[in-house]
Amino acid sequence: MSRTKEIINKFPSFYNSWDKESTIFKVVSTFGTQLDEAEKDIDVILRSKWVDTAKRKDLEMLGAIYNINRRANEPDKDYRNRLKTAIQGFKGGGTISAIRTSLRIMLGLDPKYPLKIIENPPRRVREDIKVKSGETWEMSSKSIQDAENVSIEIDVEEGNSIKDPTIINMETDESITFNGNILAEKKLLIKDNSAVLGGKDMTDKLSRKTIPVIPRKKTEACVCGGYINGINNL
Structure with missing residues (x-):
């Protein structure tokens, strides 16, 4: 409703203020129009102060x-x-x-649209490392947390074999040893608290069933034994 109409409605009916040709209507209309324009200006000013409505x-x-x-x-x-x-x-x-x-x-979603955020989602990482006995290498979990579900796969270059391979974390001094021989045509897989060599269960040959944790920060690891081609799955 315009300001002119609001003001006119407050006058008694016998004033005939509703008559657009009357003097009183013309006077009120002049002020009412100014008030309407002022209200529009105020609205524009207010809208310019808010990100949702500013242009x-x-x-x-x-x-x-x-x-x-x-x-x-x-x-x-x-x-x-x-x-x-x-x-x-x-x-x-x-x-x-x-x-x-x-x-x-x-x-561009609704303010109440449900969103699920998964912090540090699990991700499988594979790292291939080729080393000789006594050599060290750096590795980490490549995450904000230590890697716990780790598997280790060891194979040997053709024409070689390895006896009692041991992998040591030089920072924590944790280690795991396979007490046995690995020939070139066979692979050793240490995973889920077990060891499999050439498809045969060899868990009893492990020095420990749990694989040492790989810290999130970089640490040095070392392998002891013959020439090996080691594959570590994080």
């Missing part, structure tokens, strides 16, 4: 507060989403809630 230069002025400039030919919608993501970062930092909110903004 063009007003949006860029808000971005300047966070030192985030508009990219070349970037439309308001994309620029607005970048600003909202940045603002959420300033407010919430790296919390799970802040990350979810930022993802919803970037993907």
Whole structure:
């Protein structure tokens, strides 16, 4: 309802203020129109102060507060989403809630859309290492956590064999030994607290059933025995 109509409705009916040709209507209409325009200006000002409603230069002025400039030919919608993501970062930092909110903004999802975040998801990593007896190498879990479910596969180059191979973590002094011979045509797999050589269970030949943990930080490992081609699966 316009301000003119609101004011007119407050006058007694016998004033005939509803008559658009009457003097009282024309006077009230003059002030009412000015009030309507002022209200529109106030609305524009308020909208320019909020990221969701600001446009063009007003949006860029808000971005300047966070030192985030508009990219070349970037439309308001994309620029607005970048600003909202940045603002959420300033407010919430790296919390799970802040990350979810930022993802919803970037993907254009409903604010209450359910998102599941898996921290440090498990990932299988394979590392091939070729060494001689007494040589060392560096390795780590390549994660923010130590690698616990580790398997080790050892094979020997053609024409060679290896006796009682031992793998040692030089940092923790943990080790695991296979008490036996490995020929070139056979592979030794140590996994899940067991050892299999050429398809035959040889778990009783292990010095320990559990494989030493591989720390998340880089550590040195060493192998003792004959010439081997070792494959470590993390």
